[in-house]
Amino acid sequence: MTEPSSDDGRTFRRETERVVNEIAQGLRTLDAGVRWFSDLTPTCQRMVLQEVAGYGMQAHMTAADGRAGVARSGVKPTANPSVMICMDPPRYGFAGLPSTEHVKAFRVLVSVFAVADSRRRERHCKGACGHAWHNLPTATEHP
Numbered sequence: 001m002t003e004p005s006s007d008d009g010r011t012f013r014r015e016t017e018r019v020v021n022e023i024a025q026g027l028r029t030l031d032a033g034v035r036w037f038s039d040l041t042p043t044c045q046r047m048v049l050q051e052v053a054g055y056g057m058q059a060h061m062t063a064a065d066g067r068a069g070v071a072r073s074g075v076k077p078t079a080n081p082s083v084m085i086c087m088d089p090p091r092y093g094f095a096g097l098p099s100t101e102h103v104k105a106f107r108v109l110v111s112v113f114a115v116a117d118s119r120r121r122e123r124h125c126k127g128a129c130g131h132a133w134h135n136l137p138t139a140t141e142h143p
């Protein structure tokens, strides 16, 4: 796999957005998302981790969301990414973790984002908002 050009980068960010939001909205399992993530190069994995950390910030992820998300991520609370996300305020330097920790970081980040984003959807969006990522087509393919 070669490094993405800027066009590929845009496509890749859209794909990341779709995968992560499908997991957050229960349209795709976390394990299926991890399989997608595991097939990426370490460079692409870092891009995804940065991207998802950004979604988390937009969704106003808190330390309490961190604890709730870690509990359902399948990652031990003592693992580096779990500790980082539970700090108050959370630390977001996941792309700086060694590549051996990328999958754990992905599990934790997506799980915590799901908690924060569910709250946002329930309180503010109510099925009628202009967030493109909250209005995903329902008939997508799930490989």
Ligand SMILES: [Zn+2]
Pocket (backbone or CB within 6 Å): 121, 125, 129, 130, 131, 134
């Ligand atoms: Zn929304």
